[in-house]
Amino acid sequence: xxxxxxxxxxxxxxxxxxxxxxxxxxxxxxxxxxxxxxxxxxxxxxxxxxxxxxxxxxxxxxxxxxxxxxxxxxxxxxxxxxxxxxxxxxxxxxxxxxxxxxxxxxxxxxxxxxxxxxxxxxxxxxxxxxxxxxxxxxxxxxxxxxxxxxxxxxxxxxxxxxxxxxxxxxxxxxxxxxxxxxxxxxxxxxxxxxxxxxxxxxxxxxxxxxxxxxxxxxxxxxxxxxxxxxxxxxxxxxxxxxxxxxxxxxxxxxxxxxxxxxxxxxxxxxxxxxxxxxxxxxxxxxxxxxxxxxxxxxxxxxxxxxxxxxxxxxxxxxxxxxxxxxxxxxxxxxxxxxxxxxxxxxxxxxxxxxx
Amino acid sequence: xxxxxxxxxxxxxxxxxxxxxxxxxxxxxxxxxxxxxxxxxxxxxxxxxxxxxxxxxxxxxxxxxxxxxxxxxxxxxxxxxxxxxxxxxxxxxxxxxxxxxxxxxxxxxxxxxxxxxxxxxxxxxxxxxxxxxxxxxxxxxxxxxxxxxxxxxxxxxxxxxxxxxxxxxxxxxxxxxxxxxxxxxxxxxxxxxxxxxxxxxxxxxxxxxxxxxxxxxxxxxxxxxxxxxxxxxxxxxxxxxxxxxxxxxxxxxxxxxxxxxxxxxxxxxxxxxxxxxxxxxxxxxxxxxxxxxxxx
Amino acid sequence: xxxxxxxxxxxxxxxxxxxxxxxxxxxxxxxxxxxxxxxxxxxxxxxxxxxxxxxxxxxxxxxxxxxxxxxxxxxxxxxxxxxxxxxxxxxxxxxxxxxxxxxxxxxxxxxxxxxxxxxxxxxxxxxxxxxxxxxxxxxxxxxxxxxxxxxxxxxxxxxxxxxxxxxxxxxxxxxxxxxxxxxxxxxxxxxxxxxxxxxxxxxxxxxxxxxxxxxxxxxxxxxxxxxxxxxxxxxxxxxxxxxxxxxxxxxxxxxxxxxxxxxxxxxxxxxxx
Ligand SMILES: Nc1ncnc2c1ncn2[C@@H]1O[C@H](COP(=O)(O)OP(=O)(O)O)[C@@H](O)[C@H]1O
Ligand SMILES: [Mg+2]
Numbered sequence: 001x002x003x004x005x006x007x008x009x010x011x012x013x014x015x016x017x018x019x020x021x022x023x024x025x026x027x028x029x030x031x032x033x034x035x036x037x038x039x040x041x042x043x044x045x046x047x048x049x050x051x052x053x054x055x056x057x058x059x060x061x062x063x064x065x066x067x068x069x070x071x072x073x074x075x076x077x078x079x080x081x082x083x084x085x086x087x088x089x090x091x092x093x094x095x096x097x098x099x100x101x102x103x104x105x106x107x108x109x110x111x112x113x114x115x116x117x118x119x120x121x122x123x124x125x126x127x128x129x130x131x132x133x134x135x136x137x138x139x140x141x142x143x144x145x146x147x148x149x150x151x152x153x154x155x156x157x158x159x160x161x162x163x164x165x166x167x168x169x170x171x172x173x174x175x176x177x178x179x180x181x182x183x184x185x186x187x188x189x190x191x192x193x194x195x196x197x198x199x200x201x202x203x204x205x206x207x208x209x210x211x212x213x214x215x216x217x218x219x220x221x222x223x224x225x226x227x228x229x230x231x232x233x234x235x236x237x238x239x240x241x242x243x244x245x246x247x248x249x250x251x252x253x254x255x256x257x258x259x260x261x262x263x264x265x266x267x268x269x270x271x272x273x274x275x276x277x278x279x280x281x282x283x284x285x286x287x288x289x290x291x292x293x294x295x296x297x298x299x300x301x302x303x304x305x306x307x308x309x310x311x312x313x314x315x316x317x318x319x320x321x322x323x324x325x326x327x328x329x330x331x332x333x334x335x336x337x338x339x340x341x342x343x344x345x346x347x348x349x350x351x352x353x354x355x
Numbered sequence: 356x357x358x359x360x361x362x363x364x365x366x367x368x369x370x371x372x373x374x375x376x377x378x379x380x381x382x383x384x385x386x387x388x389x390x391x392x393x394x395x396x397x398x399x400x401x402x403x404x405x406x407x408x409x410x411x412x413x414x415x416x417x418x419x420x421x422x423x424x425x426x427x428x429x430x431x432x433x434x435x436x437x438x439x440x441x442x443x444x445x446x447x448x449x450x451x452x453x454x455x456x457x458x459x460x461x462x463x464x465x466x467x468x469x470x471x472x473x474x475x476x477x478x479x480x481x482x483x484x485x486x487x488x489x490x491x492x493x494x495x496x497x498x499x500x501x502x503x504x505x506x507x508x509x510x511x512x513x514x515x516x517x518x519x520x521x522x523x524x525x526x527x528x529x530x531x532x533x534x535x536x537x538x539x540x541x542x543x544x545x546x547x548x549x550x551x552x553x554x555x556x557x558x559x560x561x562x563x564x565x566x567x568x569x570x571x572x573x574x575x576x577x578x579x580x581x582x583x584x585x586x587x588x589x590x591x592x593x594x595x596x597x598x599x600x601x602x603x604x605x606x607x608x609x610x611x612x613x614x615x616x617x618x619x620x621x622x623x624x625x626x627x628x629x630x631x632x633x634x635x636x637x638x639x640x641x642x643x644x645x646x647x648x649x650x651x
Numbered sequence: 652x653x654x655x656x657x658x659x660x661x662x663x664x665x666x667x668x669x670x671x672x673x674x675x676x677x678x679x680x681x682x683x684x685x686x687x688x689x690x691x692x693x694x695x696x697x698x699x700x701x702x703x704x705x706x707x708x709x710x711x712x713x714x715x716x717x718x719x720x721x722x723x724x725x726x727x728x729x730x731x732x733x734x735x736x737x738x739x740x741x742x743x744x745x746x747x748x749x750x751x752x753x754x755x756x757x758x759x760x761x762x763x764x765x766x767x768x769x770x771x772x773x774x775x776x777x778x779x780x781x782x783x784x785x786x787x788x789x790x791x792x793x794x795x796x797x798x799x800x801x802x803x804x805x806x807x808x809x810x811x812x813x814x815x816x817x818x819x820x821x822x823x824x825x826x827x828x829x830x831x832x833x834x835x836x837x838x839x840x841x842x843x844x845x846x847x848x849x850x851x852x853x854x855x856x857x858x859x860x861x862x863x864x865x866x867x868x869x870x871x872x873x874x875x876x877x878x879x880x881x882x883x884x885x886x887x888x889x890x891x892x893x894x895x896x897x898x899x900x901x902x903x904x905x906x907x908x909x910x911x912x913x914x915x916x917x918x919x920x921x922x923x924x
Contacts (some may be wrong), residue, residue: 052818072821079822085815089837098833099823146823364742368754371735371798375761382772387869389775398775404682415656438665446663452656459908460667463674466907467900468856470874474881475673475896478680478889489693516891520669528914574763581765584858588878595773602767609771612862618674638757 001186002063002153004049009058010328011044018044018208022058025204029184031177035197036207036233042148042160042190045207049188050156051075062153078147079156083163084139086131087147092118093127096145117148122181137168144176157189161196162326173199194234198222204231224345228352231280231345237309240286240319242279243349246271255279259315261281261294264339271355278347285343286321293336298329310318356376367455383626396613408620417596418621421604425580428600432518434574436526437568443523444530445560460504465524473588476517507597510590514598516586522578526571533567534560566639573636577629601625677900680893681705690887701890705898708891714898716869717876721899724786724861724872725854729794732801733847735794740805741835745814760888762799766792766860774863788864789872793854800853801846808842845913852903 004026011019019041026032034042049051049060051072060067067075086095093114100110100322118124121141131139140160147155157176161169177200180187191197197204198218205307206213207230213233214226225231231239242263253269254262255277265277271277288310296319300311310321310329314337321337329335346355380636390408393401412418447458464472479487482502491497504510537560545555583602586592592599592607601621609618675695680688681704683697708714742748743755766773773792774783782788812835841847841850853884871879877899880892 050818050822052821054700072818073824077822079819081815081819083813083815085819087811087816087834098820102824102829146819152824164914347866364748365750367738367742371739371802372754372757374735374791374795375757375798378773378776378792379761379764379769382769383778386769389772398778407924443663443666444828446659449655449659451652451659454658457660457663457667458911461663462911463670463904463908465911466852466904468858468874470856470858470878471900472673473894474877474892477881479673479676483691484689484693484889486679486693486695487672490695492692523666528911577763577765581767583767585817588881591882602693606767606770606859615771622768622771622916629763629765629768633760636763637759638873640759641678641756 001028001184003030003061003075004154004186004188005059005061006049007059009045009048009055009060011053013058013131017210019056022212023190024205024212024215026186026188028186031180031187031189031200032205033189033191033197033201033203034205034207035191036213039194040207041210042192042207046079046156046188046190047157049154050077057241071240076153077156078150078152078164080143080147080156080160081289082159084131084160085283086139086142088131091128091130091132091155092123092145095131095142096127096149097147098151113149114145117145120148120181120206136164137172140164140172144179148179153186155185155187157187159191160189162191162193168178169196176200195236200233204234206233208233221224224354226354228278228280228347229236230307231347236320237283237320239280239282241347242281242314242317242319244277244279246273246275246277246346248273253341253346255344257315257317261315263344264341265344265346266342268342269355271346271348278349278351279354280345280347281319281339281343283320283322284328285339286323287338288321288323288335289338291336293338296335296337298331298333300331301329326348370444373585386619386622386626388615390623392616394615394619396615398615404616406615409624411617412620412624415617416601417604420596421599421601423598424598425602427516428511428515429576429580431515432522433572435515435519436522436575437571439519440523440526440571441530441564441568444527444534447527448531448534462524463529464521465528468520469582469584470588471583472517472521476513477589479502480513504590505594507594510594511598514586514589517589518579518582521585522575525578526575529567529571529574533564537563569639570636573632573639577632577636580625580632582627653800665847675698675892677897680890681897683890685778685888685890697799704890704894708888708894711888712876712880712891712895713868713871714876714895717871717873718899720786720870721855721872724789725851727787727790727848728797728854729847731794732792732797732850733843736801736805736846739798739842740802740809743802743806744809756798758799758802762803763797764796766796770859770863773860777864784866784870784872786865789854789857789861792864793857794862801850804846804849805842808846809839812838845910848906848910849914852907877916 004024006022006024009019009022010017022045024032034045036042039180044053048055049062051067051070055068060075062075063323087098090098096114096117097110100113114127115124118127121144123138123141123145124137126142127135134142140163141143142158158178161172164172167332173196176189189196189200201218203215204218205215208229214221221230225239228241232241242248242255244256244257244263246269247254247256247262248267251263252268253267253331255265256262263270263281265279269277284307294314296312296314299313299318302309302311307322308327308329309323310323312319312321312335347353348355374632389400391403391405393404393407395401399507443461447454447461479485481502482488482500482505485500487503488497491498500616501509503513541559541563542555545559550558581602583606586600586603587606592596592603597603602625605621605625606616608614609619679695679697682700682702683704684699685699685704687697696774731845743751751869756871777783777788780788816838817830820834821827856874857872858874858878861875862878865871865875868876868879873895877895880895881887
């Protein structure tokens, strides 16, 4: 097991530059998730770590070794592919044992390792089947098993769950996390699904347009997003953004909207009086009552089961709130909103950065 | 898999490329050279004679006769083939009892060398001994046996029909490839919108098949324009040069009459015509690919 | 369904009859005793299956020799074309490289080049190379003219084999050669076999080049040998000609019938598109 260090890494395909100045330090045993919208360069970065793409600039290190020019097979990594990449002409057993056979391990050891991995993954009954005869979930497990038998330094995952149905995805998510807690192999996991990122990661790397937006633990990122992109990307339903101007009085701070509504925000925000800003408040941080607070109008109500999502209009801007108590709302109903000032972040509309 | 592949892919295509350039490139150069020289019937060059060979060609009435027949031959065979192949492909694309067998039978002429097909037909069409006349007479369609290949017009017509017959399998295959890629849901949507079978054909099948029809036209034009064996085996361009097309005339000039300079000139003229069609084909293919790339 | 099937067969029947007609003629002529060849009016029936026709034909038309020549030329040219095409098709389906577009255009163009237009130049080239009247001249030219088709066909099949299988093999510890041999090749073999068989059939049936390059009858391939039995002869032994034609075409026709669906698939995959 090893750390992975990515320093000043850039990548271009021909003249098109897709990754710019990427720096990530991944510690031994860490589970790091790269998350971002599709096309932002996550797979490319992962494939550079794997040795499937060349590194255009900068340095990739696994442990102490610079691996920029090392072929994939010498990097001692294992990878789970999005489409599993199972060898169609081999059985599950042969798929899982392929790497060991290439390394000419003794037959007894191969057998032992494959069976161990298979029992961990509940694959024992399927070892003689070819990938064609397996369900999507079973194929995914064989792909995992292929990585597992390796005792590799680093596990790489490229959206391994995106081809599974929603239920199975949740199950596998937990299994992969449990597996990591047991084996503690350094893992880098690529996904575009922010829930996967939040639930699985020790640390999340949020990427956008070939750049890193923020690195941090899931709750750090959730509570103190560094910019509008991270704030909007993490969390579902996503954060409300309301435009206005900064107002300060005593110890308190507010954002005044165009309609003259005063939204309480954290007084720590580094914004001048009168500066145009964006107030960000998560739907689940909003409480609804009959009066007091910020007045708003109910537009659409969507119960999701555990919660109710209320779409509202606030001084001509749209927002949403998620509440868990059972109560009924009528469209058009006048309501009042409350939240704790420290739950509301303030962003600079020019730069998108948190203030 | 965008490895720093370097020169590897070039090394992989190079040996094949070298053979193709040698076998296809060198003869073109040689023909160009020969067409500008006086050449003895044994192939010795006797000095530059400018465009004399080309002038000879353009003053030759047999050249014009062959040229006209080449145009007729190409248009008739390609037109007939397309007119028959699209409905055949559409039928073969539907489920029906014995479809597998029907496909095999219709593809059959493709597997057989044109030479052999022509030999068999030449025998079958024999005036007195051929089974074609005999069968027609048994059916009461003919009273007297006909010498099908004895007279130029008639022989040429027969050759065109056989040309169509042997071109159908290839064309049908292209169309079947195209039809199998048509989106089924547009038909369902059209049916829901109240389109009749004919509407569906006109407004869905035909427009969507257009790229395949274009390609089939160009490929067939090229193949038919260049096809020697049927006419060569059945009539050798005769009687009295009455079924000669450019390829048979060219072959006679080169390998019977030893007029190598003139034959080189005709080769080059044909090469030019072929180039025009080839460029059309390449543009069609590239356009299709550009469209496919844009969809990705 | 039944009604539709009957209707379709009815519409197709004239074509089916015309396609099968020459096979019928071939069959009844090949087996008929020589005396019954020129009876008038000719009939479809005949008095006995004269198997001896085939034995006579074999000797008289030097069939065995021509068969060997055809096999030699077709096998060797196919092997040569495949050896040159497989790496080229792999490069096309797997790598980006400078000049790729130009190379694909070149392939399309050579696919369109027909031997007949170049035949005079080719003949003169073979004279220069001292290859005229040798079967190897045909091996070289057939391979060159078939290559565009085989490369095109192979690359469209290769492109359906996912790249990440090879990548997975590298990560599993395989070198390029090992991943080619143990992962790519087993998956590509069926496509290669199909392509090779089509290349073989093309060579087997070729006429113009064989007619031109081979001057002495010892080197004739089957199409030329059969043609020489009917060309410029006073007396044509039609029963021998038909027996020879039948022997030369039937095996190929059977293999082809079995494989034709792969050709349609190849076209749908982009062999023509
Ligand atoms: N082999 C390639 N050649 C050219 N561009 C590529 C290649 N692979 C990826 N790209 C481009 O790089 C960008 C990042 O792609 P990728 O890493 O696959 O994104 P993600 O995995 O985040 O969805 C995209 O714009 C994509 O089009
Ligand atoms: Mg990706």
